[in-house]
Amino acid sequence: MAAERLQKLLAQGGVASRRGAEALIGDGRVRVNGQIATLGMSADPSRDAIEVDGTALQLPTTYVHYAIHKPSGYLSSAHDERGRRSVLSLLASETDRRLWPAGRLDVESEGLMLLTDDGAWANRVLHPRYGIEREYAVLVESMPDRATLRRLVEGVELQDGPARLLTATAAQPPREVRHQPGERGSWLRVRVGEGRKREVRRIFEAVDQRVVRLVRTRIGPLGLDGLLVGEWRRLQPADVSRLAGARPRITAGGTLTVAIDGPSGAGKSTVGYALAQRIGATFVDTGLMYRALTLAALEAHVDIEDAEALGALAHRTRIDVRRPTPDQHQRLETVVLNGRDVTRRLRTRRIDAAVSAVSRHAVVRNAMLRSQRAAARKGATVMVGRDIGSVVLPDATLKVYLTASGQVRAARRAAEMRQPDRIDAYLAEIERRDALDSGRAVAPLRVVAGALVLDTGELSVEACVDAIVAHLR
16 A cells, blocks of 8 residues: 555544644654654555554544534534533444544534545545535524625625625525524525635624524535434435545547536526637537527517417427627627527517526426437537536536526626616516526426536636536546
């Protein structure tokens, strides 16, 4: 076995996290071949005798990974000098392995935690460079006004530097989070891209909002998924791979496909087109196909709530998305509806207001599915839309989910339409549309399992493309 850094070996042996292992080495509690170890030292466990506090290090041949719904009042750490209960005690009857949390929650917080003896895996889940987001249900004493919500996502100054929420919207918690007797206040759903100590609570305190309950509901692609408070489950290999970042797959036919999902205004078209240019793939924006169908429905005076009539219209309507011609260099794509170029007519307020209603019908989406998949079979393809990774291309080589705060998306929309004074109006429209898309019965807006999640409010187009290409490699 090749030599490895000591802190990595200690983490693999379930002694501590890498940071905790560095502290053990710094305190002189680790010896290699009888000599006190120093930071930066490497060792080969097949040849070297490694001891921690006089006990030989044992490296496991297999690892275990658990998800648990932590109750309030339980510590995330293994031991406490004051004798308080540890979340690890809830698994005492299940395993005698030495576990530690891959991401902690403070004692009064609740929700999803990961417990493991796999140090390398835990480090990948925790490290900021892998961009694993956390989602929380937050109960505050009163609903923040729009200006306060804007401050939360634009950022506040904390003692350890600036911090912000990626999103903050009014939403009831998932069913796994039970309401408490006499509970009062307003629930929000928030996402963060970092994991600093008590970060969410401190961000709310900075805008004079007191957090009554804080429940973590999701870590990357993994949610509570049926776990009630105090319950746990062992993660399946697929869950472990998803959290660590599974390798991309090539479809059975050997065609490279990248599926890019995300809410309206997240930059899917801009990033997708730049990626297609970088890797020499065809760019297909399925959102424009639905916009073209919406235009056809409005022109034909078809009721956008009449699913049967819209389905019939979709079957008899021919919509093509083509590469721009040399004289159309200002476009990302050209959309042809029944033989006529309608590209310039698809970004209007009238279509903005109707397209979500048109696309939510199952018969409409089924009618569009055949042409969307046919486009991806022609060669290397970057396809963007709302349910590309989950429905249209479930076997895509790589699935990407782009996101950004509502404020960022509203500002982009106002700039695109050259109406900077309408940011608040666009924000209200985006929030309404997000709520519709997330709650619809057919193809709801969600992060598909195993997707690479990128915040375009934080990353430039070039940085997003770099991250996607790195995963493809």
